[in-house]
Structures are given as structure tokens and as C-alpha cells.
Amino acid sequence: MSKITIPLGPQHPALKEPENFMLVLEGEQIENATINLGYNHRGMEKAAEERTFIQNMYLLERVCGICSHSHTTCYVTNVEEAAKAEVPERALAIRVLVGELERVHSHLLWLGVAAYEIGFETLFMYTWRDREQVLDCLELLSGNRVHYSINTIGGVRRDITPEQKNEVLKRINFLEERTKYYIKVATEEPTVRARAANVGKLPYEVALERGAVGPTARASGVKRDVRKDAPYLLYDKLDFNLITHDSCDVFGRVVVRALELMESYKLIKQVLNYLPEGPLTVKVPPRIAPAEVVNLYEAPRGEDIHYLKTNGTDKPERLKVRAPTLANLQSVTYMLEGGWLADVPLVIAAIDPCMSCTDRAMVYDRKTDKTQVYDWEDLRRLGIEAYKRKGVDFSKF
Amino acid sequence: MKLKPARMLSEVLTHLFKKPATSGYPFEKARVTARFRGRIDFDSGKCIGCQMCVRVCPSKAIEIPLSEEQFAAPPVQQGQPAVPAKKQFDCIMKLGSCVYCWQCAETCPKHALITTQDFELAQIDPSKLVRHYK
Known part of the structure; x- marks a missing residue:
């Protein structure tokens, strides 16, 4: 049977908070699961x-x-x-x-x-x-x-x-x-x-x-x-x-x-x-x-x-916060693998996930192999620029 | 462990004769406890303009500007140095930014910020959320 990859989230009726799970399915069974964090990073x-x-x-x-x-x-x-x-x-x-x-x-x-x-x-x-x-x-x-x-x-x-x-x-x-x-x-x-x-x-x-x-x-x-x-x-x-x-x-x-x-x-x-x-x-x-x-x-x-x-x-x-969900997410991929697609919402809910507390981001430039840290002003400026490209102007606020 | 099917059936049936658990708000007035943190009011007569509340506010919701109208200085008594007038301050409270933590009211050394239990503060016009207390 051919394998098929489906995304679960970031917007999905079973998840209350935005997070993405990429599920590789063989029929109804999950062969591989990957978690992508970062949809709700609040800085x-x-x-x-x-x-x-x-x-x-x-x-x-x-x-x-x-x-x-x-x-x-x-x-x-x-x-x-x-x-x-x-x-x-x-x-x-x-x-x-x-x-x-x-x-x-x-x-x-x-x-x-x-x-x-x-x-x-x-x-x-x-x-x-x-x-x-x-x-x-x-x-x-x-x-x-x-x-x-x-x-x-x-x-x-x-x-x-x-x-x-x-x-x-x-x-x-x-x-x-x-x-x-x-x-x-x-x-x-x-x-x-x-x-x-x-x-x-x-x-x-x-x-x-x-x-x-x-x-x-x-x-x-x-x-x-x-x-x-x-x-x-x-x-x-x-x-x-x-x-x-x-x-x-x-x-x-x-x-x-x-x-x-x-x-x-x-x-x-x-x-x-x-x-x-x-x-x-x-x-x-x-x-x-x-x-x-x-x-x-x-x-x-x-x-x-x-x-x-x-x-x-x-x-x-x-100040650094390590919320408990981040530690438990490692186990979620294991719990999902080998299980059924219909069990996914229940398995994810069973760790009592709190995705927004967990979300974090780091900037890694693949070309130059450098990690970069932005300060508050930079993040604000980048945010305003990103929204400007989408047609919303926040610079007045 | 022994399994008992329809464990909840009797519980569900008794609930047919119970009153609803929800309240009829807004037709029925919602109750809040005595410690509920609501809108902050302002007493201009007590404010000394120290700006402690402005500095402590986590959401930058307060401004304490000088009032437009100021009292005249009291008349100079003979043989006494001139006394300056007590300055008057206003309070601009952005209810849309306020997180209702009451830290400002606790920090205020003169108790010029008055705590209330008001919570029905929603507005259709966002400009009405900025309250100017004089």
C-alpha cells in the first residue's frame, strides 16, 4: 500500500491550539509522526x-x-x-x-x-x-x-x-x-x-x-x-x-x-x-x-x-521558561507511531498539551551556519515589515 | 476490575429534575465576590503626581498628566514665604490595555486610585475604552 503524508494542524478541529503534526500513514495506521512547533510563539x-x-x-x-x-x-x-x-x-x-x-x-x-x-x-x-x-x-x-x-x-x-x-x-x-x-x-x-x-x-x-x-x-x-x-x-x-x-x-x-x-x-x-x-x-x-x-x-x-x-x-x-508540554511532546511522537489515525486527538489530548506555553523560536541561517538573536526592537520591526508585505500597516501604533 | 455498563444512567435520570447549573446572565445580574478585581477609579484630590502607578503598570495602561485647570496659589501671608499651589493631576486609563491586576492601586502611596467591582466594560466604540478621569 502506498504511503501518504497528511498534516494535522495548525488549524484542526481536534486541536484547540495551533500546532502541526505531520503524519505518515499506511492505510489507517501511523508509521511516522513529526511535530512542528512555532505557530504561536509570543516572544x-x-x-x-x-x-x-x-x-x-x-x-x-x-x-x-x-x-x-x-x-x-x-x-x-x-x-x-x-x-x-x-x-x-x-x-x-x-x-x-x-x-x-x-x-x-x-x-x-x-x-x-x-x-x-x-x-x-x-x-x-x-x-x-x-x-x-x-x-x-x-x-x-x-x-x-x-x-x-x-x-x-x-x-x-x-x-x-x-x-x-x-x-x-x-x-x-x-x-x-x-x-x-x-x-x-x-x-x-x-x-x-x-x-x-x-x-x-x-x-x-x-x-x-x-x-x-x-x-x-x-x-x-x-x-x-x-x-x-x-x-x-x-x-x-x-x-x-x-x-x-x-x-x-x-x-x-x-x-x-x-x-x-x-x-x-x-x-x-x-x-x-x-x-x-x-x-x-x-x-x-x-x-x-x-x-x-x-x-x-x-x-x-x-x-x-x-x-x-x-x-x-x-x-x-x-529569563528562561521550560513548560512541561515541551518535555512531553517527545513522548507524543512515540505514542502516535504504530497507532491509528482516529486515536490521534485522544493521544495528543492525553498529555494535557498546552501548546502556547511551549512554543519557542530560534533563528538559524542555513547558508552561513549562524544562529542569531534578535532584541525586542528588531522583533517589533520585523513583525511590522512582515505584516506590511501582507498589506496591513501596524507602524502607526 | 469489574465493569458495570450504564454506570451513569441513574445520575442522568436524576438530573432531569434538577435546576439548570447555568445562570441567566444578562437577564439575571451576575454576582462577583468581594475580592473581585474590577475597574480602577481615580481621586484627583489625593493624587500627588509621583507617577509610581505609571512605572509599575505591566501593560502601560495609565498616564498621569497635569490638569488643564490649576488652582491659583494661596495668597502670600505677611512675613511668610510664598506657598506654591497644589498641582492638579488627571488620570488617563486605557481600559482596553488594563489587565486588572490592581498593582497600581496597591503601589499608590496616597490611595488616589480607587478599586471598584465594575466589570461590564465592553464597548462597541474603542475610543470609549480610554477613560479620562479629572
Whole structure:
């Protein structure tokens, strides 16, 4: 049978974000898959170099809508470490609390997306309805449903009152009941099992070799979680289990995320009952002495890495973000190869991809064999020129 | 693990008798929590024109220009040095650029930027998104 290459994306109904997968098909089966990144590159790392540390808080919150707290916490820990600031324990506890609420909201969202890709729309509607409860908790604590902006350099911006604590506990208890039901549905309902089992196989050795992170790695039996391996914030004082599953397929990823929800509820209750007394912030000077720092954070999708280099001014010299999806994309090509075309949306959705957070670009001139770095002004000028050629004039703005 | 077909059937049937989970906005007023971050208002009487909010704004949404109308200097008292008039400042807030983080209101040393819970700010005419507070 002759081989045929089809592009999946950048615009495709199955993908919510623009990314291109070139699939070489033999009949209905995928023989080879390649991923092309770069359709949604936003130049955020460069933009961060032009802004002060406090302005970058709000820029980095927008790296990802769903893990907005993960990125700012990782960044702010870097800044505090570079400035050698001691953050009060109450602030750390509030960061853990918002981080875990965020994980609950992200996993419930993913459960809905997975149900939707499976074709189980009832489960999709129910999980998304219940997700409103956790979004309400986040709005109650921080003032916003998505971009919480609760972190600030040296601590957090909002305190937790006893009434809010009771309200959050009430909603979490409700969600716990609902999640127990969803775990039953996901594991006992034959439609979920039939669609997700043995799809997108990623054996233990391959997951290790390709550096899978987060729930994708844990569903292949890899015991990898930053909260356990290199505890940050207060995680070394809290009691929770590392969830793994050894089925190495999409079904395992559903189970891992559903069981992780229960662990997150446990963590939220522990933090709410712990909350040490004390101030919320410490003062951090606007200018930070030259330093280089790297920090890890277990985002809902996996390990998030931030690198920060300061140079004594109030702006970073270099900021680097490694979003978890970039690490997991290496595994996606393996999962797709040998599978069926109809499984592609489900397999891609199973890593919980966040393409816009991942996108990056480097300029490589093949003729002269040189890599080139553009600064903010150059990128702006090139952008205006590129649009001018298409007939749109942005130079007036 | 034992498989149970039609696991959701009873759940689906009970939902036939429940109220919808969605709200009737815009016919029903949407509620926001007390900490919700909405539009920023401005009190010209308190502003000292230090430009701290302009410097801290992540989206360059604020400008604090001098007002067109300025108060006259108070009359010079005998034997006292002349006191200059208190300068008046306006605030130009670009609601289209604002990311509603409230960092400006937290930075303002005189609390001249007032936080509100307004969120119904959509406009058909983009020029109306630039608010000039006097």
C-alpha cells in the first residue's frame, strides 16, 4: 500500500491550539509522526527582559492560562532566591493552597477534555459543571477565576479569613464526593475502558528515555514528582501519596489524574488546618544583585523549570521558561507511531498539551551556519515589515 | 476490575429534575465576590503626581498628566514665604490595555486610585475604552 503524508494542524478541529503534526500513514495506521512547533510563539522571554521584576509577575502569569499560578510561583521563588529574601511561612502556605486548587481545576478540566475526546459528553458536562466550584474557591480567595495574581515578590497579596476557609472546605468536601463518583465512572464504565485502554502506549523505559514528566510519566509507572523529589514551598511538611499506574496507556493517564485529585483535596485540607500566623510579605528591594537561579515546580502538567539571571538592575538579564508540554511532546511522537489515525486527538489530548506555553523560536541561517538573536526592537520591526508585505500597516501604533 | 455498563444512567435520570447549573446572565445580574478585581477609579484630590502607578503598570495602561485647570496659589501671608499651589493631576486609563491586576492601586502611596467591582466594560466604540478621569 502506498504511503501518504497528511498534516494535522495548525488549524484542526481536534486541536484547540495551533500546532502541526505531520503524519505518515499506511492505510489507517501511523508509521511516522513529526511535530512542528512555532505557530504561536509570543516572544515572552524577550519581553520579560524589558520589564521590571514586578511587571514580569503579570507577564509570566499569562504564559499559561491554566497553570498561571505555577509559572508565577516558580518565577517569584527565583527572584526571592536571587534577592536572598526569607518568605514568611503563612505566604508559603497560601501559595501551596492556591497551587493545589489550581491542580484540581486543571485536572477536572482535563478529565472533561478527555471525556470529550473519548466521545463521552455526559462526563464532560458533569466535570466542567463541578469545576465551577473550584473556580469559585479561587475567585473567593484571590479575586479572579483564572489569573489569580495572588503572588507578589516577597509573599502573597491576599490573606485567608476564617469564613473563606469554611467556604473552601465546604466546596472541597462536595468535590471530593463527586470525584469519588467520577473515579468509579472512569474505572468501571466499559465505554471509557474500551476507548482508552491500549491506546497511546508509552512503556516505562521509553518514558524514562524521552524524559516524560508529570502525570504522563506517572501513568507509565515512573515515580517522578517534583513535590516529592525536590520539595519546594511546604511540601516536605505535608503528607500525600505519589500516584502511579502501570498500564502505560491513556486509561492509566485518566486514572492517575483522577486519583491525584483526591491527593490534592487531602493537601488543601491539611494546609487550611495548618496556616501558621505571621506576616504575608517581606520587603524585597527593587534592584537585585547579580545572581543565577534555577527552580522547579510541579505544575498540573508536570515539571516546570524557570531560569533567571539578574544583573544588579531592576530588570532580569535573562529569563528562561521550560513548560512541561515541551518535555512531553517527545513522548507524543512515540505514542502516535504504530497507532491509528482516529486515536490521534485522544493521544495528543492525553498529555494535557498546552501548546502556547511551549512554543519557542530560534533563528538559524542555513547558508552561513549562524544562529542569531534578535532584541525586542528588531522583533517589533520585523513583525511590522512582515505584516506590511501582507498589506496591513501596524507602524502607526 | 469489574465493569458495570450504564454506570451513569441513574445520575442522568436524576438530573432531569434538577435546576439548570447555568445562570441567566444578562437577564439575571451576575454576582462577583468581594475580592473581585474590577475597574480602577481615580481621586484627583489625593493624587500627588509621583507617577509610581505609571512605572509599575505591566501593560502601560495609565498616564498621569497635569490638569488643564490649576488652582491659583494661596495668597502670600505677611512675613511668610510664598506657598506654591497644589498641582492638579488627571488620570488617563486605557481600559482596553488594563489587565486588572490592581498593582497600581496597591503601589499608590496616597490611595488616589480607587478599586471598584465594575466589570461590564465592553464597548462597541474603542475610543470609549480610554477613560479620562479629572
